Each structure stands twice: as C-alpha cells, then as structure tokens.
Amino acid sequence: MQDLDISILFKGINFLRLLGGLWVTVRISLIAVGLSIPLGILFGMFMTLKNPIAKGISRIYLDFVRIMPQLVLLFLVYFGLTRAFGWNLSNEASAILVFTFWGTAEMGDLVRGALISIPRHQYDSAAALGFTKMQTFYYIIVPQTFRRLLPLAINLTTRMIKTTSLVVLIGMVEVLKVGQQIIDANRFDYPNAALWIYGVVFLLYFFVCWPISLIARKLEERWR
Amino acid sequence: MKKNQRMRNWMILVGMALLALGVLSGCGGDAENQPEGSTQTPANTSESASFRTLDEIKESGKVVIGVFSDKAPFGYVDENGEYQGYDIYFAERIAQDLGVEVEYVSTDPASRVEYVATGKVDIILANFTVTPERAEQVDFALPYMKVSLGVVSPDDNVITNVEELNGKTLIVAKGTTAETYFERNYPEVTLQKYDQYADAYNALIDGRGDAFSTDNTEVLAWALSNPGFTVGIDTLGDVDTIAPAVQKGNETLLNWLNEEIRLLGEENFFHANYEATLAPVYGEAADPESLVVEGGVVE
Numbered sequence: 001m002q003d004l005d006i007s008i009l010f011k012g013i014n015f016l017r018l019l020g021g022l023w024v025t026v027r028i029s030l031i032a033v034g035l036s037i038p039l040g041i042l043f044g045m046f047m048t049l050k051n052p053i054a055k056g057i058s059r060i061y062l063d064f065v066r067i068m069p070q071l072v073l074l075f076l077v078y079f080g081l082t083r084a085f086g087w088n089l090s091n092e093a094s095a096i097l098v099f100t101f102w103g104t105a106e107m108g109d110l111v112r113g114a115l116i117s118i119p120r121h122q123y124d125s126a127a128a129l130g131f132t133k134m135q136t137f138y139y140i141i142v143p144q145t146f147r148r149l150l151p152l153a154i155n156l157t158t159r160m161i162k163t164t165s166l167v168v169l170i171g172m173v174e175v176l177k178v179g180q181q182i183i184d185a186n187r188f189d190y191p192n193a194a195l196w197i198y199g200v201v202f203l204l205y206f207f208v209c210w211p212i213s214l215i216a217r218k219l220e221e222r223w224r
Numbered sequence: 225m226k227k228n229q230r231m232r233n234w235m236i237l238v239g240m241a242l243l244a245l246g247v248l249s250g251c252g253g254d255a256e257n258q259p260e261g262s263t264q265t266p267a268n269t270s271e272s273a274s275f276r277t278l279d280e281i282k283e284s285g286k287v288v289i290g291v292f293s294d295k296a297p298f299g300y301v302d303e304n305g306e307y308q309g310y311d312i313y314f315a316e317r318i319a320q321d322l323g324v325e326v327e328y329v330s331t332d333p334a335s336r337v338e339y340v341a342t343g344k345v346d347i348i349l350a351n352f353t354v355t356p357e358r359a360e361q362v363d364f365a366l367p368y369m370k371v372s373l374g375v376v377s378p379d380d381n382v383i384t385n386v387e388e389l390n391g392k393t394l395i396v397a398k399g400t401t402a403e404t405y406f407e408r409n410y411p412e413v414t415l416q417k418y419d420q421y422a423d424a425y426n427a428l429i430d431g432r433g434d435a436f437s438t439d440n441t442e443v444l445a446w447a448l449s450n451p452g453f454t455v456g457i458d459t460l461g462d463v464d465t466i467a468p469a470v471q472k473g474n475e476t477l478l479n480w481l482n483e484e485i486r487l488l489g490e491e492n493f494f495h496a497n498y499e500a501t502l503a504p505v506y507g508e509a510a511d512p513e514s515l516v517v518e519g520g521v522v523e
Contacts, residue, residue, distance in 0.1 A: 012303025
C-alpha cells in the first residue's frame with residue numbers, strides 16, 4: 001500500500017489545494033512580518049528611551065505578548081472583540097493583527113538588544129569627531145545595528161511562518177489544514193496517507209523558509 | 225574618505241530596505257482592509273444582536289454555514305476541493321430552499337459555539353451534539369441525527385468495557401461530548417486531548433493512547449476502514465441527538481429551520497441523505513434507523 005498512498009497527492013486538485021493553502025500561510029506571515037519590522041524598529045528605539053513611563057509601557061506590552069499564547073490572542077481578537085464590542089473582523093484581518101502585534105514586540109526587543117549592544121565608545125568617538133546626535137545615529141549606530149539584527153530578524157520571520165498554522169483555529173484553511181483535510185477525506189481508502197501528506201507539507205514549509213535563509217546569508221556575507 | 229564612502233553606501237542600503245518595508249506594509253494595509261468590505265463575514269445589525277435574521281440572510285443572497293472540513297463522512301473536503309458529507313448534503317438543501325448561495329466556514333470542535341455566538345456563521349451544521357450546556361449558549365433546532373459514544377482500540381488490546389479504561393490513557397478531541405462524559409463519569413481515566421480529529425487519530429495509530437473515544441458513528445466508520453482497530457464499545461452514555469444550531473434569540477431562522485426539518489421528514493430526506501453519504505462508508509456495519517432522525521422526531 002505504501003507506494004499507492006502518495007498517489008492521493010495527485011488525485012483531483014489535491015496538490016493545487018496544498019499550494020493554495022501554502023499561499024494563505026505565506027501571505028499572512030509576509031504581511032505580518034512586513035508590518036512588524038518597521039513597527040518593531042520604532043518600538044525598539046522607543047524601548048531604549050530612558051524615560052520611566054516609556055520603559056513601563058514597553059515592559060507591559062512585551063510581557064503581555066510573551067505571556068499570552070498566540071492562540072489566546074487569536075481567539076481574543078477574532079471572537080472576543082465581536083463579543084465585547086461587536087467589532088467583526090474577518091479571520092484574515094484578525095490573524096494579521098495578532099501576528100503583527102506579536103511580531104512588533106519580538107522585533108522591538110531584538111532591535112533594543114542590537115542597539116544597546118553597540119559599545120559606548122562608538123558614541124563617544126562620534127561625539128569627539130563632531131558628529132551630531134542624529135548623525136551619530138544614522139552614520140554609525142544604525143548600520144552596525146542592522147548587521148546584528150539581520151540574522152535575528154530572519155529567525156523571527158521563519159518562526160512566524162511556522163506559527164501561522166494556528167490560524168486554522170479561527171477558520172482559515174492554510175497549508176496544514178488542507179493537508180489534514182486530504183488525510184481525513186482519504187482515511188478510509190488510504191490510511192497511511194498521513195505520513196506522505198505531512199512529508200509534503202514539511203517540504204513546502206522548507207521551500208518557503210530556505211530561500212529566506214539563503215538571502216539572509218548572502219546579505220550577511222556582503223555586509224561583512 | 226574611503227570610510228565615508230562606505231558609510232554612504234550603507235545608508236543607501238538601509239534606506240532602500242526601509243522603503244521596501246514601507247511598500248510592503250502599504251500592501252499589507254490594503255489586504256487587511258479588503259476582507260472586511262467583502263461579504264465574507266455577516267454584517268452586524270446592532271451590538272446586542274449580532275445575528276442575521278431570516279430576511280437579512282435571504283436579502284444578502286448568501287447563508288454562512290459552519291461545518292467540519294476534516295470529519296468524513298459528515299463534513300469533509302474531497303479531492304476537488306468541494307465540501308461533501310451528511311451535514312453538507314443537508315446544508316446544500318437548506319441553501320436551496322432559502323434560495324441563496326451557501327458559504328462554508330471550516331470549524332473545529334472547540335470553536336463551534338463561539339462561531340454562532342459571535343454571529344460569524346448563521347448556522348452550525350458540524351455534527352453538533354445537543355447538550356444542556358451548549359443549549360445555554362446557542363439555540364438548537366430539531367435534530368436530524370442521533371448518536372451515542374463509542375470507543376475504538378487496537379485489535380491486540382481491545383477495550384470492551386469502560387472499567388478497563390481505568391488507569392489507561394484515552395484519546396479525545398477537545399470540545400466533544402466524549403471529553404465531558406469521561407471527565408464527569410470516569411475521572412480515573414487519563415485523557416489525552418487533541419484540537420483536531422486528524423491529530424487524535426494519528427495519536428491512536430501511533431499508540432500514544434490506549435483507545436480513542438468520540439461519537440459511535442465516527443469510530444465505527446473509522447474502524448471499518450482501518451484494519452487493526454476494533455470498536456469494543458459501540459454504545460456508551462446517553463443517546464444524544466445532533467441538530468443545527470443558531471445564535472441565541474435568532475427566532476426567525478430557528479423557526480424556519482424547524483419547519484424545514486419537519487417538511488423534509490415528509491419526503492424522507494434524511495434517509496436519502498444517509499444513502500447518498502453514509503451508506504457507502506458504513507456498509508453493513510450500521511443500521512440507518514439507529515442514526516437517522518426524520519422530521520425531528522426521535523423514537
């Protein structure tokens with residue numbers, strides 16, 4: 001039976017459906033990452049402020065996101081907002097909102113870490129050379145921060161792509177759910193299909209995340 | 225200065241990267257707004273009542289029905305991406321008699337109540353067993369099916385009596401009747417819970433638990449096509465009915481559904497449904513009279 005089980009992948013439009021599901025996964029995560037990176041950079045800069053109120057706000061936001069499982073956030077936004085205020089967000093909007101909210105916090109913390117990792121003497125030397133605060137930031141701090149940030153940001157991106165499989169619980173049919181639908185619809189005739197379908201899903205995730213890592217490596221080499 | 229030159233190149237790169245992100249996020253904003261404008265989710269009439277009345281559904285030309293997409297033969301998606309199954313057969317008929325299109329929303333056991341309670345779907349037709357707890361949160365129409373619990377286990381260690389489960393691990397899907405039944409009546413049984421049916425079955429196949437319990441219809445069908453597994457207990461607990469659910473207080477839709485089920489009983493619709501969707505799967509293993517409820521009347 002083993003050799004037959006793979007055939008359900010090519011039955012009907014099953015493979016196209018998997019690709020369609022993959023597109024849902026990629027679309028949500030890329031939009032969320034696209035929003036999280038600029039917002040996270042701003043939030044990271046905000047976090048380095050010495051102001052105690054700014055520190056307090058950042059702390060609460062970051063801890064809230066860290067403590068709350070993403071699934072709970074998804075339910076809160078998708079069902080909770082409708083229950084509490086009657087705001088009816090679509091499941092895609094809810095997913096993007098939650099993943100951006102999460103991504104911004106994570107990215108912000110990475111930016112903060114990268115910013116404070118720049119040694120004090122870089123600022124002092126810049127000041128000694130007569131750079132203004134703005135100039136120091138733009139010419140000296142940002143370029144170095146960016147280089148430190150890149151691998152971490154890529155890591156976050158691939159993590160987000162994988163975490164988006166949670167959106168199935170608010171009714172979005174993404175790649176993993178399509179896989180489960182195929183497995184279930186065929187479970188009477190092809191009971192061993194699960195292994196094959198999950199294998200294909202694994203490969204699909206891999207082919208999405210791998211090029212991202214490749215680009216990152218190329219950029220890192222170029223910027224060294 | 226060479227160093228300065230390099231810095232400038234840097235700045236250009238950073239600038240370009242930020243610009244690209246800006247463009248990306250611009251697209252993101254559009255994509256985020258788009259679905260809200262579309263008819264994907266039912267519109268809110270007011271804050272207190274987020275359901276759509278019968279007339280509003282007819283007017284919109286579309287009824288949104290929450291179904292399972294991975295629970296063959298009741299609700300599943302075939303290889304052409306089309307929804308199929310006993311629930312779907314009924315859903316298609318509802319849409320036809322309402323004179324509207326049908327839009328399916330894929331739901332999971334644990335989130336079914338939330339979907340109707342928040343008006344994200346008009347009707348839930350997802351093998352939804354009627355329980356007093358659920359009846360507090362949603363309004364059930366007349367039943368169209370009946371079930372009790374069943375327990376499936378591997379051939380080499382068949383569980384034929386509930387008492388045998390004491391101290392063993394039982395797999396259940398979250399939010400199902402099996403979960404509440406065992407929690408209430410058999411606290412000595414260790415429950416291993418999964419969000420999705422597909423995962424629960426895989427857990428049983430992999431031997432992560434000693435048995436799996438859910439509705440008897442479900443385990444019977446599954447055991448029939450999975451050699452090596454037997455339904456040792458085929459009726460457990462009370463006989464439950466399965467009915468469509470609408471949001472609390474949505475009387476126009478509820479009354480229409482009840483009338484529809486009564487009328488369909490006259491033409492023996494659900495027996496035809498059984499023949500079309502369930503008979504090919506169960507074969508001789510089940511008697512239609514033990515599953516089908518016609519006209520909303522349970523004998």
